Amino acid sequence: MIRYINKHKNHITAISAILLVLAIITHITGYHGLRHGILLAATIFAGIPIFIKAFQALRMKAFSIELLVTIAVIGAIFIGEYVESAVVTYLFLFGDYLEARTLERTRSSLKDLVDMAPQEATVVRDGDQMTLLVENVVEGDHVIIRSGGKIPVDGKIITGQASLNEAAVTGESVPATKKLDDNVFSGTIVDNGYIEVIAEKIGDDTTFAKIIELVEEAQESKSKTEKFLDKFANIYTPAVVVLSVLVYVFTRDLHTAITFLVVACPGALVIGAPVSNVAGIGNGAKNGVLVKGGEVMDKFAKVDTLVFDKTGTLTKGKPELTDIHTFDKQDENELLRLVAQAETISEHHLGQTIVKEAKARKLNSGEKPEDGEVIKGKGLRANIEGKMLTIGNRKLMHADNIDLPSEFAAYAIERETSGNTAIFAAVDGKVRGIFSIADQIRDDAPAALAEMRKNGIKKIIMLTGDNKHTAELVANQLDLDEFYTELLPEDKVAYVKKLKEKGHVVAMAGDGINDAPAIATADIGLAMGEGGTDISMETADVVLMADKLKQFSHAYSLSKATIRNMKQNTFFAVGIVFVLLAGVLGGTVHLASGMFIHEASVLLVILNAMRLIRFNHKNTKEDTTMQVAHA
């Protein structure tokens, strides 16, 4: 029975509205006798769901707003105010309906995300293809995804290739091409193609599930404004009860006292700030920016200084071999082959770039050298085919007493000033060539930084472990205020600390792993998560899922807009409460009109917050069409 009524609450609301209209018609046409009957029917109709809720709460010894309304309505019927009782019950239900509808909209970004969750998977077990519910897929399963299908697990491609829409994870709707050995994420969609994947992470462990979890938690975590409002409500609610008793004692008017109690319920006050947060965080999630909670939003909006790591943050982090310069008629490919073979023992990204280039040129780099030695921060030595190779920076050449003729040194500096890292390759104690490796600045960096400056950033600083020349070039191209070079992770932490001590509110952006200490130290830590690594998602306050600086800029202006929106709501809600209370005490606001203003104010704060969902919508859209046109 109760379930039935709850299910048909909307119909009840509609019927009660029709009855109210009928009452107005009878009033105009003069059938006054009928009017009372209709109004009473409307009251009872609309009252039932409210009474039930009130009763349920009362049975559990819990106090509820429905109880207040019930008392007020019974009071109104008792003194013969049928219009009032009918209007109040109707407004309460209708307000509830509108709130549910509008709240649903503010929550829609999250819901859209949740709806992207995969439901079933096609797997191959013992040679048989079968379709399973996602919950039944286990780690190591061999999963097949066809064109149009949704990837049900996190894993690695073992056969095939496809263009994927990764919007669920990165917020980026431009399809990405994935092939053998690439990682794919649960929740992303195969736009075109066919792939087979081995499941590495399933269910709640997938990046997608973690995003949902994080966003859900973030939307609940309270900002300072919200905590303040909670405190305020804690004092305010009992105060209102006491006041209404006082009102009754002094005026001996039960009607006014009850009106006071109902009207003073702090609906807009309680919902105003959280609803802005939810909409703001939801907008972020949809655009591939995870903001972890209201507190972070609050702090982020106050940031005035940005600190960037260079490699992988301001630059693409994918170095390319731009030039091999050889001396003494040394054959380029032969030198590359030897150097690449030596570099197979190196984990360093520069070394791996060289190995990759050798592979691309189809040079046989052979077996790993057995007696290789990596010298941290300098390079390496290895014995290849009876030749002693020394590969690394100036420091290493110097340490090994390898002569560096001035023309070599000059060439290296020339390469460095044009943005390369120069690597010297010496064979048997003589420098035979210089390898230039460059890391391109991200395409969206200049625009994103300029946009953030426009929105209130005063200082942009770069901290890097790289050499001075390379850093200088990046700093000049991006018009940075300061840059510091050849730093270790702990030096970066010290710089961030120093900035904070000077009174700056600092946001630090890095690639999440070696920058983790500095990210944790900053007021706001941002991780550029390539699809979101576990570490970056956990330590950072803000995660940029698509690895785009444009998202950083979007997040910054979004945080400002969210805080602004929250302030508007708070001021409005506090204002309306005082207006209502004064109105009731002054006798100008009655139960029905009070209820109307109350419900309208709740709706207004929700509607105001809804503007945040569409925030920057236009810009993003233009951007996508442009990118598509390019592709």
Add this chain to the structure above:
Amino acid sequence: MTTTKFRLEPLTCPSCIKKIESKLGKMDGVEEAKVLFNSSKVKATYNEKNVSKEKLQETIEKLGYPVLK
């Protein structure tokens, strides 16, 4: 200790939060009860020895909030 999430019909009134949290929190064996207002979920951490998932669900429903999942 077990943690379970109950999904409810969309929550609209913020006063529900306190009602559900305090009622569940007072139950024997419940370590923590948290209402995720925006995702309309209740997250409860409880000791299985003292209280069952069904019992928690029953309490939430008795308060007037049907549990969907």
